[in-house]
Amino acid sequence: MMKQYPNDTELHRITKKEITLKSRDNARTPMQWDKTKYGGFSSSKPWQKENESYEAINAESQVGVKGSVFEHWAEVLRLRKSHKDIFIYGDFKLLDLAHNDVFAYTRTFGEERAIVVANFRKTNVTWTIPEGLVFKEDRILISNYGGFSLKGGQVELRPFEAFACSLT
Secondary structure, eight states: OTTTSTTOHHHHHHHHHHHHHHOSGGGOOOOOOSSSGGGGSOSSOOSSOOOTTTTTSSHHHHTTOTTOHHHHHHHHHHHHHHTHIIIIISEEEEOOTTOSSEEEEEEEETTEEEEEEEEOSSSOEEEEOOTTOOOOGGGEEEESSSSOEEETTEEEEOTTOEEEEEOO
């Protein structure tokens, strides 16, 4: 379009604005692996600028740090690997399509069954457990808060809380 209309600066401005709005690139930066140049993402200059925080916030700085994002995702991956039948091959069933704040589903493989519940809001959210589902805190497989709060058939979810719990 730019070549077809080289002098149409207004068209260029509108086109650039639309591309910027619809592109995922403005929300992503190269992975920050360590504090070396370009965050360890590349030895050559990446086409996207690395985040300015790469020297302090990177994967290497979080290894072994309890509660870090890196360690949480390492735990998620260990769980997936140790329960591969259910989390990789198990049947998926969405539980509450109508709830706008909670993403909840079950995974079932043979006699094994697990539930995953996640609050994607920065506020507390209450979620009513569907009839027929019973889960207990002592069956937690993973939780970013270290547990969950059950009160009379409802789960009180803290901001961005997520957990997986065995139902068998």
